[in-house]
Amino acid sequence: MPPSSAKRPPTVGLFVTCLVDTIRPGIGFAAAKLIEEAGCEVEVPRQTCCGQPAFNSGDRATTRALAEQTIAAFETLDYVVVPSGSCAGMIKAHYPELFVGEPDWMPRVERFCAKVFELVSFLVDVRGMTRVEAAYAGTVTYHDSCSGLRELGVEAQPRTLLRSVEGLDLKEMADPDVCCGFGGTFCVKYPDVSNAIVEKKAANIIASGADTLLAGDLGCLMNMAGKLQRMGRTVAVRHVAEVLAGQGGEAAIGEVRKAGA
Incomplete structure (x- = not known):
C-alpha cells in the first residue's frame, strides 16, 4: 500500500x-x-x-x-x-x-x-468549532471569570457553543463580567470583602431566573455554589465543559448527595 x-x-x-x-x-x-x-x-x-x-x-x-x-x-x-x-x-x-x-x-x-x-x-478560536452535539434541558446563565475574560479574552466563545446545545436556554445575568469574590487566595486574605462581592453576584444569578449557573473556572464556581447553598437556593452549578460535553446529568458542583442516593 x-x-x-x-x-x-x-x-x-x-x-x-x-x-x-x-x-x-x-x-x-x-x-x-x-x-x-x-x-x-x-x-x-x-x-x-x-x-x-x-x-x-x-x-x-x-x-x-x-x-x-x-x-x-x-x-x-x-x-x-x-x-x-x-x-x-x-x-x-x-x-x-x-x-x-x-x-x-x-x-x-x-x-x-x-x-x-x-x-x-x-x-x-483555534479549532473553529461553532457548535457541539449535546443537549441540556434547562435555563442557564454564564459568569465571566476575571482571568479568562481580562487576560485571555474569553467571552463570546462559550456563549457561541452554548447556543448550539439542544434544549438549553441562555439568560444573561446582570453584570456577568463582575468578579465573584473568589480571587484565589483573595477570599482567604479578605473573607469579609469576598463575601460582600459574592452576595451581589448571587443576587444577580438568582434574579436572572436561570436554574443553572455556568462558568469556566472551578474556583469561581465553588465560591458561588457555596454562597447559593448558604442562602438556601437550589441553582445548579456546573463547569461549562460539562454541559458542552453532554455531561449535565452529574451532580452539580457543591451538591451533597445522601448516602445511597
Missing part, C-alpha cells in the same frame, strides 16, 4: 489543574472529550500546580520552579489546553515575567506560552 498522506491530528496536552484533579475530575474528562471532538489527540503529562497561589503570595522562587516543571512536561506537544481561565492566564500571561532578562530561557518560554489556551477559546 502507498504511504498515507493523511496529516496527523494535533497533539494537545491537557493541563488538568489542581482543583479539577482533586475536587471535580469529571471536568477533566469533559475537556478531553471536547478536545477529541475537535479533531485532536489528548495527552495528559505528569503535572502539578501552575504556580498561581505561590505567585499571588509573592513566592517567586516556588513559582519559577513550578513553571520550569510545567514547561518541560508540555513543551513537545502542539498545544496546551486548560479548562480554567485562571490557570491558563497564569501560564500564558505571567510565566514570561519569571524569566525576564534570561536569553537562555525567554525564547523557550515565549514559544511555550504561545501554544497555551483556555479550553473553550481553543475549541472556537
Whole structure:
C-alpha cells in the first residue's frame, strides 16, 4: 500500500489543574472529550500546580520552579489546553515575567506560552468549532471569570457553543463580567470583602431566573455554589465543559448527595 498522506491530528496536552484533579475530575474528562471532538489527540503529562497561589503570595522562587516543571512536561506537544481561565492566564500571561532578562530561557518560554489556551477559546478560536452535539434541558446563565475574560479574552466563545446545545436556554445575568469574590487566595486574605462581592453576584444569578449557573473556572464556581447553598437556593452549578460535553446529568458542583442516593 502507498504511504498515507493523511496529516496527523494535533497533539494537545491537557493541563488538568489542581482543583479539577482533586475536587471535580469529571471536568477533566469533559475537556478531553471536547478536545477529541475537535479533531485532536489528548495527552495528559505528569503535572502539578501552575504556580498561581505561590505567585499571588509573592513566592517567586516556588513559582519559577513550578513553571520550569510545567514547561518541560508540555513543551513537545502542539498545544496546551486548560479548562480554567485562571490557570491558563497564569501560564500564558505571567510565566514570561519569571524569566525576564534570561536569553537562555525567554525564547523557550515565549514559544511555550504561545501554544497555551483556555479550553473553550481553543475549541472556537483555534479549532473553529461553532457548535457541539449535546443537549441540556434547562435555563442557564454564564459568569465571566476575571482571568479568562481580562487576560485571555474569553467571552463570546462559550456563549457561541452554548447556543448550539439542544434544549438549553441562555439568560444573561446582570453584570456577568463582575468578579465573584473568589480571587484565589483573595477570599482567604479578605473573607469579609469576598463575601460582600459574592452576595451581589448571587443576587444577580438568582434574579436572572436561570436554574443553572455556568462558568469556566472551578474556583469561581465553588465560591458561588457555596454562597447559593448558604442562602438556601437550589441553582445548579456546573463547569461549562460539562454541559458542552453532554455531561449535565452529574451532580452539580457543591451538591451533597445522601448516602445511597
